[in-house]
Amino acid sequence: MSVTAAASGLVVLLLTVTVVQCENGWDVSYTSTEICARQRINSGHYLTDPEYSGRVENLCGNNTCTLRISNLRESDSAVYKFRFTTNQPTGSFTGSAGVTLSVTDLHVKVRGSVKLDSYNRAELWCQSSCRLPDHLNYVWYKNQQKTEEGEYYSDDFHPADRVSCAVKGLEDFRSPSILMRSQIGWDVSYTSTEICAFRGSTVDINSTYRYRSRWNNHETTVQETLWFIKESNGIPVDLRTDPEYSGRVENLCGNNKCTLRISNLRESDSAVYKFRFTTTPPNFSVNGSAGVTLSVTAPQLQVHVRRSTAYPSSTWTELTCHSRCQLPVHLSYVWYNNNKPVGRKKYFHLRHFDAEDRYHCAIEGQERFPSPTLYYPSDAPKPPSVSVSPSGEIMEGSSVTLTCSSDANPAANYTWYKISGDKQVQRLSEETQFVLSSIRASDSGEYYCTAENELGRSSANISITVTYAPKPPSVSVSPSGEIMEGSSVTLTCSSDANPAANYTWYKEDEDSPTASGQIFTITNITAEHCGKYQCEAQNTHGRSYTTLHLTVGAGKSVIIMNIIRLTLVVLLVPVLVWTLWTRRKKTLSLKSEVNEAVEMMEVRDSEARRMTPYHCFISPC
Template identity: 60%
Template sequence: MRGAAMSLTAASGGFVVLLLTVSVVQGQDGWGVTYTSTKICAFKGSTVDIHCTYTYPPRIKGHNTTVERTFWFTKVQNKEPVDLRTDSDYTGRVQYHCAENSCTLIITDLRESDSAVYKFRFITNQDGGCFIGSPGVTVSVSDLQVQVRRSSEQVELRCHSSCNVADHPSYVWYLNGQKMEEERFSLRVSVNDHNRYSCAVKGHEDHCSPPVYPPKLPSVSVSPSGQIVEGSSVTLTCSTDANPAAKYTWYKENDHKYHSQGPQLVFSSIQSSDSGQYYCAAENNLGMRTSQYIFIGVKYAPVLPSVSVSPSGQIVEGSSVNLTCSSDANPAAKYTWYKENEDSPKASGQIFTITDFRAEHSGNYYCEAQNERGRQNSTLHLTVGTSSPLLGNSAGMMNIIRLTLVVLMLIPLLLLILWTRRKKTPLSSTTEPNDYEETVEMDSPPVYEDVSDLKAVTAAETEDTEEQEDVV
């Protein structure tokens, strides 16, 4: 077996890294295959050349040996190796350059799925004259990457590859596709720097790493689209373009706690309380962006309506009464008023007014709240309040008010008359010294025909009283 060596070789349209060069894998009796390299590391998108030479006995039992077929393979089906030229995974990317006792496999536009062990096989005209070169060539396809490490408000970018292209490689950096002047192993950028950064190995600038960048403005969608009905299943989805891939968090407006993590927020049975504005946040080590609001309006049937009467308390016959109905619903409910045992509605709208309430208006009234999702109703009982004949209607009430005013006007006059007559009547002088009772005699009150006579007399007495007070 020949010696091993490390080398870096260029191939048409790309480059490969040969980690180990090993010579012959020699078979017995002159059969054998020698691979130039047993391990190859290549960058994604590049081209790799795998070369081998092979030997076989020129004559066996008096018959000359000729090679009838040569090919490379990675798979075996039904115990038979599959020629790479017929493998659908390599269609249009495989070429053989074979000459006498040598053959080169060329694979272009390498993919990570091309990482495999490649073996060469040749078939001769001799009985049993087939040979497979083992252990073959191990190809590893590496994707050059920018590693992102975040600390506080700064981010460190490092160019990385599993292919060791050199002991101290130089790296070229690109900002939004434009080559930067400095050549260095790493870069430091600020968080939420919205630029795109990529790198390449110096000398192989045709094979850049995928760019890294913070999330772009996320978009949100709702499924199913259209009307959202209470009790149905609803899914909100958040998506954005970012590298490294973004992580997602869902929030509801005016709610400081997150509702869900992941690109989807799922309501298995959505309720009216879930209505509101939602948004998502997309974040990676390079920064964070939040989406615009998406409004979720849940449609639901009216809840049990509440009914009220105004004014409250007893209903006076002849007064005006307002009945009010309200219910929570989406879309907004429409209201209809009915009286028990009557088929036709009494009114529509939230407020039903009875302007001149009478005894025949007494009874049960109910309000029906209805929208496209359903209906609900509530009942209210109305009756005229019981009272005396004087209080039974508004005319009686006015009589009470008038009588009260007259009494209030007469009370001061009566008190003044009593006080004046008391001053005119002298105390009795026949009272014995030992008597403890004091007797005051007063004339019987005069009788007047009507209130006008009383007012005239009272006025005259008032004038006499004022004249006497002036004399005093």
């Protein structure tokens, strides 16, 4: 197989096979069975697969066939096999082994065999997680500027330099850049990234920084160190110049360590504090990017108990004054037994713990924030009591607080859980209270809390039912399909509601309800039942509506009558027309005969008059 593709930002990959005829038949061979390439985007499979649409070609000829895949994706990683079919009875052949394609990513690595010298020279390697073709050439970028070509890159690096690589010809698809500072030893770290303190106290925030002792054969010196929480025009503002901290901050620096001490703490001092140092040569500044989050709050103390496990009969007990967040290490603690001071250490050891003893601790100077009282630790936490607030009916959208408390010694740790419908347990909170700020219907269910200390564990549950107005109802019609006149139809209305909804049916243009109940049945339906029907679902929290349009078709009897009427019309009309025509014809014929007779009589009379002689009569005198 010939591979004419690259690794970084690979766009085109060629998988080539050769078809040969062996002694015992036909065969398929691959130039290579494993190829590694670099992804460009995501997702993919093959020729007829829409994910490969426009990205694959078959280039075949002279018993050689090449699969070209362009715009490679990570999910194109697969085993590709070639198959051909002949006109011989032996049929089709597939290259059984196939070619394994791995689409991977490039990254820059500092070669382990080459150490950084006094000039901070490093040799970098453009590497992939799998073996790439040997003939590939690489392009290197330093601070987004192209520098040189080659698989390896050696240069003098500034701590702020960023370096990446790409395959030549595919420079648009570079490896992720690396920051040389972390490669050549320039950095800032913090002892803790979260610290709790309380108003009026003093806190120490510690950092450690590192840098190369020599740069370009010159000794490197630290010119400036500072702590800051904000910047002005991109330049960190030294806390020592901030009037809000005037007289309350110190920088205690030495041996590559620097501590910020803030005294007389205020609640407004809660912020993220970062350390910065500047060196020369080079003239370069390094910020601790993560910083330390300081919270000025009450200490929230608890007493932890550790008892001897080496000897079961031993009554030795160690008490620890503990806070949920890290407190300054220089603090002093005060222990009390039955409200009387008995010690001033963070750890308090007891040979005997009597049933009448009551211990608690506080931070010296902050006695107004004591820990809960510790009683004789002989039992696991009692079954906790759980409550819900507000009590009574829980409306959807309201805020609900679940509270868990137990008589436990030492103080119990609480965890809230919910049991879902499939009996899966969901962990919700590790506080004594769990708040549902805007409760939903889906929040209904079983909740339980556990109270646990080193002596045991107990639990209790509570059921939550959320009430809500009816959701828009759904209406079904039975039987479905066309509703014929004379048949019966049933309308069913249902709505998700708690408490359960009451249902009322209305017909358009009618003031009074047509029916009540979830099911509405119409028997012997007629055309008068056509129209819009509205189902109303209502409970104590509200109501909701859905409208249905009912259409009624003609029944069988009506259709039969219409057919009979049509048949009568079709048959009787011609008969009537024929009868009328016949009568008219007879009438016309009779008139014609009468006229002819009259005419003949007239003719005969005329002829008689012409044939008779004229006589004159003279009267005698």
